[in-house]
Amino acid sequence: MKKSQATASNKIIFSLSLILSTITFSTQAAEIQGNPEKGASKVRLCVGCHAIPGYRSSVPEIYTVPMIGGQSSGYIVSALQAYKKGERKHPTMRSVSGSLSDQDMADIAEYYALQTASTTPNKLK
C-alpha cells in the first residue's frame, strides 16, 4: 500500500470511529428521560429542606435553602451533577447528590420542574 493510501484509510477509520462514538453518546443521552411520577417517590430525601418557603437549616452552619420547585429540569440536573462532582461545594448537597444516579436526578428534576407557585398545595414541593 502506498503511503498516501494508508493515510487515507486512517482518515476513514478515524471518521468512522468518530461517527460511532457520536451515535453511542446520543443513545445514552436519549435513554435518560426523567419521569416526574417516579421523581415524586424520590424526593423524600429533599423535602425536609427544599419544601419549606424561606426555610433555614442549621447544619453544618445556618444557611437558607433555595426553592427548587418550578426551576427548569436542565438546571436542576446540572446543579446536582456539579455538587456530586464537587464543582459546587456544599457538604450536605454533595452527600445528597452522591447517592443519586443519573436516572434519579432526571426523575427528580422533572418532578420539581412541574411544581410551581400555582400547583395545588403539595407538601412535596
Ligand code: HEC
Ligand atoms: C439538609 C438540607 C438539604 C437537603 C436534604 C437537600 N438539599 Fe438541596 N440544597 C440545600 C442547600 C442549603 C442548598 C444551597 C447550597 C449552596 O449554597 O450551593 C441546596 C441547593 C440545591 C440545588 C441548587 C439550587 C440552585 O438554585 O442553584 C438543587 C438543584 C438542590 N439543592 C436539589 C436537591 C435535591 C434534588 C435534594 C434531594 C435529593 C436535595 N437538594 C436535598 C439543602 C438541602
